[in-house]
Amino acid sequence: xxxxEPVFLSLEEAIYAVKTDITHYPPQxxxxxxxxxxxxxxxxxxTDDSRGRGxxxxxxxxxxxxxxxxPVTASSLGILLVEALEKSPPACEVMxxxxxxxxxxxxxxxxxxxxxxxxxxLYLDMESFHCRQCGACCRAxxxxxxxxxxxxxxWKEQGRSDILERxxxxxxxxxxxxxxxxxxxxxRRFADVCPWLIPAGPEGRQKRWICRxxxxxxxxxxxxxxxxxxxxxxxxxGVDD
Ligand code: SF4
Numbered sequence: 001x002x003x004x005e006p007v008f009l010s011l012e013e014a015i016y017a018v019k020t021d022i023t024h025y026p027p028q029x030x031x032x033x034x035x036x037x038x039x040x041x042x043x044x045x046x047t048d049d050s051r052g053r054g055x056x057x058x059x060x061x062x063x064x065x066x067x068x069x070x071p072v073t074a075s076s077l078g079i080l081l082v083e084a085l086e087k088s089p090p091a092c093e094v095m096x097x098x099x100x101x102x103x104x105x106x107x108x109x110x111x112x113x114x115x116x117x118x119x120x121x122l123y124l125d126m127e128s129f130h131c132r133q134c135g136a137c138c139r140a141x142x143x144x145x146x147x148x149x150x151x152x153x154x155w156k157e158q159g160r161s162d163i164l165e166r167x168x169x170x171x172x173x174x175x176x177x178x179x180x181x182x183x184x185x186x187x188r189r190f191a192d193v194c195p196w197l198i199p200a201g202p203e204g205r206q207k208r209w210i211c212r213x214x215x216x217x218x219x220x221x222x223x224x225x226x227x228x229x230x231x232x233x234x235x236x237x238g239v240d241d
Contacts (some may be wrong), residue, residue, distance in 0.1 A: 027074035135209030147179035
């Protein structure tokens, strides 16, 4: 993953990225507690009961009164945060801070002046990333439904029928709605493991793995891992010191 240039996300994209982080990993209680005042407002009351009774929350009611404290699980709190973000998108300054805490990276507010759109800049800081070719990401992560329109079009332009025959095109009312990979050619059955991954060493003793379509692999694979946190949360050793 390269990285000195920051990545620009519109407000909508930033909310989607935060939603993905919140919903894809196990509940991140500390993070959710930090995000609460930023997302739900300063009047939110949240405590982590020291006697082990978990999280308690009280939200301001419409009438302005504060409701009684009631227990909330960390995962419900995550859902509450996502729903609030989608319902009332915050200002870009607040969203930059939410992204900073969520992705554990530097962020800044972008644009807001003509002609560029407003959004958030993410400094991924992945210059030190070095892939160990352990193959853990290829074998453990489920990116089956992450093939993009751009990937599919690229493979078509390149005439990569070997790749295309392993992609299922999912249609609804004759319109392509998504793609799924990798299937056994001529079937709708998913391959058990990525068919492009091959051992770099002698069979049975391989410590390194090679991707046979490395130069043209799906964007989701090319961009993995997005951040050091992403690497840590998904077992990638490429950012170990
Ligand atoms: S898990 Fe990380 S180090 Fe291992 S192959 Fe994937 S990107 Fe490379």
